[in-house]
Each structure stands twice: as C-alpha cells, then as structure tokens.
Amino acid sequence: MPSDKQQHIQTLMQLGEGRDVFPKAQRDVIRRSWQRCLEKYQLDPSRPRPVRVLTQQALRDHQESADELLHVARAGVERLYSQIAQHGYALILTDQRGIAVDFRGQRDQLSELRRAGLYLGSDWNERYAGTSAAGTCLHDGAAVTCHQREHFDATHIDLTCTAAPITDPQGRVIAALDISALKSPRPQESQTFALSLVTLHARMIEDAYFLHRYRDCLILRFDTAREFVHLNGRGLFAIQEDGKVIAANHEGRRLIDAHLERWPPWTVSTLPAVTQLFDGELNELLSIPHASLDQIRAFRLRADDAIVFVTLIEPRGYPVRALPTVSQQDDPVPELDQLAGDDPSMHRLLKLARRMRHENVSILIRGETGTGKEVLARALHDSGPRAKAHFVAVNCAAIPESLIESELFGYLPGAFTGGRPKGMRGLIQQADGGTLFLDEIGDMPLPLQSRLLRVLAEREVSPLGAETPIKVDIRVITATHRDVTELIASGQFREDLYYRLNGAELLLPALRERADRHYLIRKLHAELQAERDQSLHLRADAISALLNHHWPGNIRQLRNAIAFAMATAEGDEITLHDLPEVCQTHTGRARGTTTPLAAASPFASGASSSTTSPAPASAEAGEEAGELLELLRHTDWNVSQVARQLGVSRPTIYRRMRRHGLVAPNHQPLAS
Structure with missing residues (x-):
C-alpha cells in the first residue's frame, strides 16, 4: 500500500499529465497554486526536496534590507509567539521574496524544525518551495492556511502552516507572518483560530510600520467603536495640512476604494482629501486635539453613511496653532449645545439651528416619534430674541377635530353653543410676541390648513364670531414624523402651506x-x-x-x-x-445601523395573520407602521400605554392604527 507521500506525488503527476484529479474538497487557492507550480514554475513533484536555506551572508543581506520592518515588527512577533509556543507552533517572518528573516521556535525542536525548513534563511518562495502558506500568501496577497497534503512538495505534507501578508502604506506586500506546526490534527478546520490570530498580528505589525514610517506627519486614526480609537483604531491616514491623503493602512485603503467606486475613473487622478472621505470640514478634523475633551470626534463616511470615530495624532514638536474650532466659529448656545454629544448629524443640525435662532423664518422639524422635536423647538425659542415671550405648543394630532379650530383661533362670547360665556383667546393669540409650535402638523385637517395659511400670510387671526381680525406677531415652528411631500401628493396637505412652513428644515436622526x-x-x-x-x-x-x-x-x-x-x-x-x-x-445592535425597522412590520414577510397589512404608501409609512406594531405587541395591545409612551392621545393611536390597517388580535377592524 503506497504511503501518503507516494499517493501525494502520484496525484500531482496525474495533474501534470492534464488529468483532473483534484481532491473534491480542494480549495481554489490551493488548486491555483498547484497549477502554477506545475505549469509556470515547472516543478517536478516526483523529486521532493528540502527547503533551500541561504548562506549566512545572503541572510544578512536580506535582514539588512528588511531592517526597518524587523525593528518595528519585533514586539508583534514576540507577542504572537508567546501565544502559540505552548501549542507546538514555530514562527517565521519572511521578507517580500519569501526568505525567513526572523524565527521563533522551541529549543528542544530546533533540529527537527530546521530539517523541515522552519528556520532562519529558509526560502519559502512559491517558485522554489512550491505551495506553502508563506509562499502562496506572498503571491496572492491574502491570508491562507496550507494544511498537510495541501503543500505541493511531498517533503512538507506533515506540516500545517498559516500565513498572513504584511503590506506597506501603499498596499504592496512586503512580508509574510507565518506560524507552522510539525504535527497537527487531520481536519483542516482545526486551524481556523490560527488564521484569525495570524491575521490580527499581521495587521498590528502593519499599522506599527505605518506609524513609524509617517511619524513626522499628521495621522488620522479611526474606528467604528469610540472605545478603541486611541488604543487600536483600525484605520490610519497620513495627511498633509491641507487634508490631502499621503498614505493609508489596510482599512484606510478599503475606505478609499469605497470612495473611488462612487466616481468615474477619469475624475480621480490622485488620492482623495480626507474631507472627501469624512462628512466634515478640515478645521473640524484638525482641531480635534484641542476642541474635544477626549480628543475624539464622530463623523459620517461619505461612501456608506456609517459613523466612525476619529482622533488626530500630531507629530512630536508639531506647533500648536490657533486652529478654528466649532466653538470659535459659533458662540456657545447652552440651550442647543446640551441636546447632543458627539453625533455628526446632530452637529450639522445644531450648527444650522444656531444660525436660525435669531431669524423670523418658519422652521419645519422632521423626525420619528420621540426624537425630541418639541425639545428642539423649545431650545430654538429659548435661545432666540423671543425667549421672554410665550412658547405655545399645540399637538395637532391630540386635539379632537371638532375642537381644533376653536382651540387655535379662539372665539367670542356666544360664538357657539357650549362655549365659555366670556369667550376664549386662541392659542395663536396666546403666542403673540413669542413662538407657536405646531406639532404633528401632518395630522391637521385640510379645512384648517387654509385658515392657518391666511394667518401666516397676513399675520392676523380671526376668532370665531369676530368681524375684525387681530394682528399677531408670532414665529411659527412646526414638526411632523410624516413625509409631507407624500401627503401633498395624496391631496392631504396643501402645497402652498408647506412652503410657508418650510423656511428651513431640520431633520432629527432616530x-x-x-x-x-x-x-x-x-x-x-x-x-x-x-x-x-x-x-x-x-x-x-x-x-x-x-x-x-x-x-x-x-x-x-x-x-x-x-x-x-x-x-x-x-x-x-x-x-x-x-x-x-x-x-x-432585544439583542439587535443599534450602533452604526441605519436600517429602518420596517422589517419588523406586517409589511415584511411572515406577518401575523391577526393583523391586516396593506402596502404602505412610502418607506417612512412602513417604518411608522413597524414601530407602532412593535409597541402594541410589547404592551399586549394596550393603546393607553402606547399613547403614554409616545406622548400622544388615545384617539391619535387609533387614527394611526386605522391608517396602517393594524388590528388587535381577536378584534374586528377599526371603523374608518
């Protein structure tokens, strides 16, 4: 019965004859390497040979060429070896040609490791040694495990090796980090953890090399988690003072690639500026060390709208200049500043709000239920010139339709049966000199929209039963969770009123x-x-x-x-x-997600049979329906409890349920 080595050689000889005898479970990366060994390098599988080992002088030449990398990589090599030594692994670091310029191994295994080629000066270039983790990793520029009989040369089929590439700041492969064991379990899956471990340390060495090479430059470090930015941020950019990117590490290059995919090749001639990658101004990036208490700021990526946290590393001796900061551009406004921490969407919104607070322009605030629309409106009022006058809030969805006209415009004595004997000043009059906040303006009945339009146009109000209008000085801020353009298209909202109300739009993020x-x-x-x-x-x-x-x-x-x-x-x-x-x-992650919750709504697949589910008029309608349905389910369809949570009246909840066709289990559909 032929040995494992003889069977392996026989398989490779048949492949050389053009026969497709690849093992069924053979991975593509190994297939391609074997074919290169046979067709491109003309290696003879019938003549196994030990790994070539360089002379001492030749090894020193290679080590001197890689001296800078070896100096930087030493700590990473030591850390990785300390984690794998007890499991019988040896470690080699090769240069870009596949020569082992650094080595770690157990003393009692040195002779055996040297015979296997796991030693200083060994040449693991695929052209000479055939398929191996180090050589194939250098050729493909990707991490790979070469497990036992996946090696090309029969001399190495007892080894299991895992390697990951190390690239320079321009993305060129300059080294391979490899861990190998003389013996290991037969299943290739036993090396999954080894692949992750080697890849992690290769990235650490790569980033340390990047920081060393660009130690005299400004460096932006970023990560999706704020807690890791200072410690081990995944992305690195070396930049000029004008924001131009000089170089990037692996994660930084991925971000640049995502940016380049958005633009035709003919529009991009050089690396982009960081302001093309991050949704922010250059002074916001350069002022991070001086304008942020923890020296971190959040930005949105222009490529995919995800949030990343960024810090700036300044070189030693870098002059501290009076860089323009947000606080220098805009005076502090405590009423607005306290509404947000470090969120890029809120920073943009509050920057606009600071500038609009002194203007008499009508403002429309949009955002999902509970995002703080009234809080923002009150902050605009309290930080502006009308702060000493009244702020009158009106929830258009909470006032019964039969009363909303009298509530808004007021009435004179005897204007209608059941009214107060002395009449009543309407809410619009009560806001005279101050701010009128109309919440859920999208739910205002159409007939009243015409009267409100006249108030905004003429700046006067006519109480019910009055013959003479009364002048009012008000600033109007409105809010809605609905898409008003959809309401206009369906005839539920006046287009001319929308443009009166939308002098400026502030969109609150969820x-x-x-x-x-x-x-x-x-x-x-x-x-x-x-x-x-x-x-x-x-x-x-x-x-x-x-x-x-x-x-x-x-x-x-x-x-x-x-x-x-x-x-x-x-x-x-x-x-x-x-x-x-x-x-x-609930275990769904919130960090960095922008996926709407419509997937939880009855419009998604697998809806409950107890809930009617017509198609939504828009994505936003589907999102509102999904959120409402989830709250109803979590409260066992307790409408009063849901109304309290959302801060609206029970009739409003019933109205929304009718709008989206939401029906409680074992109940008949609500009448329209």
Missing part, C-alpha cells in the same frame, strides 16, 4: 442612528436623578443593554425605560434586570 447614545443615556439619567432627588448608579450591564436596544420610541422611550428602572431598582444601583423586559430581551 436614536438608533446616533453616535452619542451614551451621552444621552447619562444625560437623561442625571436629569431623572435630579427630578426624583435620587442617587442611583447606572451599572455597566444596564448601559450596554440600553446602547444595544433599537428604540422604536426613540429618546422618549429611552427616558421612560430609565425612569422605570429607577422606580423598580432595589439598592443603590440600576442593573440589567431593573430595565423593562423589552430592553433585556
């Missing part, structure tokens, strides 16, 4: 899309402690659950969840188990 959720959690917790005169520590497991929840009810729901936990907590701290059950059981 809580699940914000990068400053931790700031909001801490802020709401502090506010509730002050209100209740309580001192309860918010434990890490509770914070983690709050960060991970997707919050269909947004900030309002988050506040309610913290209040619930404070009311039910035993002792002096809030734990995971003190939170509402929905926060404990």
Whole structure:
C-alpha cells in the first residue's frame, strides 16, 4: 500500500499529465497554486526536496534590507509567539521574496524544525518551495492556511502552516507572518483560530510600520467603536495640512476604494482629501486635539453613511496653532449645545439651528416619534430674541377635530353653543410676541390648513364670531414624523402651506442612528436623578443593554425605560434586570445601523395573520407602521400605554392604527 507521500506525488503527476484529479474538497487557492507550480514554475513533484536555506551572508543581506520592518515588527512577533509556543507552533517572518528573516521556535525542536525548513534563511518562495502558506500568501496577497497534503512538495505534507501578508502604506506586500506546526490534527478546520490570530498580528505589525514610517506627519486614526480609537483604531491616514491623503493602512485603503467606486475613473487622478472621505470640514478634523475633551470626534463616511470615530495624532514638536474650532466659529448656545454629544448629524443640525435662532423664518422639524422635536423647538425659542415671550405648543394630532379650530383661533362670547360665556383667546393669540409650535402638523385637517395659511400670510387671526381680525406677531415652528411631500401628493396637505412652513428644515436622526447614545443615556439619567432627588448608579450591564436596544420610541422611550428602572431598582444601583423586559430581551445592535425597522412590520414577510397589512404608501409609512406594531405587541395591545409612551392621545393611536390597517388580535377592524 503506497504511503501518503507516494499517493501525494502520484496525484500531482496525474495533474501534470492534464488529468483532473483534484481532491473534491480542494480549495481554489490551493488548486491555483498547484497549477502554477506545475505549469509556470515547472516543478517536478516526483523529486521532493528540502527547503533551500541561504548562506549566512545572503541572510544578512536580506535582514539588512528588511531592517526597518524587523525593528518595528519585533514586539508583534514576540507577542504572537508567546501565544502559540505552548501549542507546538514555530514562527517565521519572511521578507517580500519569501526568505525567513526572523524565527521563533522551541529549543528542544530546533533540529527537527530546521530539517523541515522552519528556520532562519529558509526560502519559502512559491517558485522554489512550491505551495506553502508563506509562499502562496506572498503571491496572492491574502491570508491562507496550507494544511498537510495541501503543500505541493511531498517533503512538507506533515506540516500545517498559516500565513498572513504584511503590506506597506501603499498596499504592496512586503512580508509574510507565518506560524507552522510539525504535527497537527487531520481536519483542516482545526486551524481556523490560527488564521484569525495570524491575521490580527499581521495587521498590528502593519499599522506599527505605518506609524513609524509617517511619524513626522499628521495621522488620522479611526474606528467604528469610540472605545478603541486611541488604543487600536483600525484605520490610519497620513495627511498633509491641507487634508490631502499621503498614505493609508489596510482599512484606510478599503475606505478609499469605497470612495473611488462612487466616481468615474477619469475624475480621480490622485488620492482623495480626507474631507472627501469624512462628512466634515478640515478645521473640524484638525482641531480635534484641542476642541474635544477626549480628543475624539464622530463623523459620517461619505461612501456608506456609517459613523466612525476619529482622533488626530500630531507629530512630536508639531506647533500648536490657533486652529478654528466649532466653538470659535459659533458662540456657545447652552440651550442647543446640551441636546447632543458627539453625533455628526446632530452637529450639522445644531450648527444650522444656531444660525436660525435669531431669524423670523418658519422652521419645519422632521423626525420619528420621540426624537425630541418639541425639545428642539423649545431650545430654538429659548435661545432666540423671543425667549421672554410665550412658547405655545399645540399637538395637532391630540386635539379632537371638532375642537381644533376653536382651540387655535379662539372665539367670542356666544360664538357657539357650549362655549365659555366670556369667550376664549386662541392659542395663536396666546403666542403673540413669542413662538407657536405646531406639532404633528401632518395630522391637521385640510379645512384648517387654509385658515392657518391666511394667518401666516397676513399675520392676523380671526376668532370665531369676530368681524375684525387681530394682528399677531408670532414665529411659527412646526414638526411632523410624516413625509409631507407624500401627503401633498395624496391631496392631504396643501402645497402652498408647506412652503410657508418650510423656511428651513431640520431633520432629527432616530436614536438608533446616533453616535452619542451614551451621552444621552447619562444625560437623561442625571436629569431623572435630579427630578426624583435620587442617587442611583447606572451599572455597566444596564448601559450596554440600553446602547444595544433599537428604540422604536426613540429618546422618549429611552427616558421612560430609565425612569422605570429607577422606580423598580432595589439598592443603590440600576442593573440589567431593573430595565423593562423589552430592553433585556432585544439583542439587535443599534450602533452604526441605519436600517429602518420596517422589517419588523406586517409589511415584511411572515406577518401575523391577526393583523391586516396593506402596502404602505412610502418607506417612512412602513417604518411608522413597524414601530407602532412593535409597541402594541410589547404592551399586549394596550393603546393607553402606547399613547403614554409616545406622548400622544388615545384617539391619535387609533387614527394611526386605522391608517396602517393594524388590528388587535381577536378584534374586528377599526371603523374608518
């Protein structure tokens, strides 16, 4: 019976004769390498040979050429070897030609490792040694495991090797990091962890080499997690003072590639500027070390709208100049500044709000239910010239349709049966000199829209029963969670009124899309402690659950969840188990996601048979329906509880249920 080596040689000889005898489970990366060995390098599988080892002088020449990399890589090599030595692995670091310029191995195995070619000066170039992890990794520029009989040369089929490439800041492969074992389990899957470990340390060495090469330049480091930016941020850019990118590491090049895919090749001649990659201004990036307490800022990527956290590394001796910062460009406005932490969408919104707070322009605030539309409106009022006058808030969805006209415009004595004997000043009149905030303007009945348009145009109001209009000086801020352009298209909202109300539009992001959720959690917790005169520590497991929840009810729901936990907590701290059950059981990640929750709605596949599900008029309608359905299900279809969570009236919830065809189990559809 032929040995394993004889069977292996026989298989390769048949392949050389043009016969397709690849093992069924053979991976493509190994197939391609074997074919190169046979066809391109003309290696003879019938003549196994040990790995070639260079002379001492030739080895020194290679080590001197790689001296800078070897100096930087030493710490990474030592760390990796300390983790694998006890499992019988040896480690080699090759240069770009496949020569082992660094080596680590157990003393009691040195003779055996040298015979196997796992030693200083060994040549693992695929052209000479055939298919191997190091050689094939250098050729393909990708991490690979070459397990036992996947090696081309029969001399090596007892080895199992895993290697990952190390690239320079221009993306060229300059080395391979390889760990190899003389003996290992037969299943190739046993090396999965080895592949991850080697790839991780190769990236660490690559980034250390990048930082060393560009130690005299400005370097931007970024990551999707704020906690890791300073410690081990995944992305690195070396930049000039004008923001031009000089070089990038592996993750940085991926971001550049994503950017280049958005533009035709003829529009891109050089590396982009960082302001083309991050949605922010250059002074916001350059001022990070001086304008941010933790020297980190959040930005959105222009390529895919994801949020990343960025810090700036300045070279030693870099002059500290008076760089323009956000606080220098715009005076601090406490009423607005406290609404957000470090979220790029909120930064842009608040920057516009600062400039609009002194203007008399009507503002339309859009955002999902619970995102803080009224809070923003009140902050605009409190930070502007009308701060000493009244701020009158009107929820157009909460006032019964039969009363909304009299509530808004007021009435004279005797104007209608059942009215107050002395009449009533309408809400518009009460806002004279101040701000009128019309929440859920999209739910205002069409006939009243005409009267409101006249008020905005003439700046006068006519109470019911009055013959003479009354002049009013008001600033109007409106808000809605609905897409008003869809309402206009369906004839439910006047187009001319929309343009009167939309002098400027502020779009509030959903809580699940914000990068400053931790700031909001801490802020709401502090506010509730002050209100209740309580001192309860918010434990890490509770914070983690709050960060991970997707919050269909947004900030309002988050506040309610913290209040619930404070009311039910035993002792002096809030734990995971003190939170509402929905926060404990939901595991969907919120960080960095912009996916709407429509997938949880009845419009997604697998809808409950107890819920009618007509097609939504728009993606936003589907999102609203999904959020409402989820809240109803979590409260066992308790409409009163849902109304309290969303801060609206029960009739409003019923109206929305009718709009989206949502029907409680075992109930008849709501009448329209």
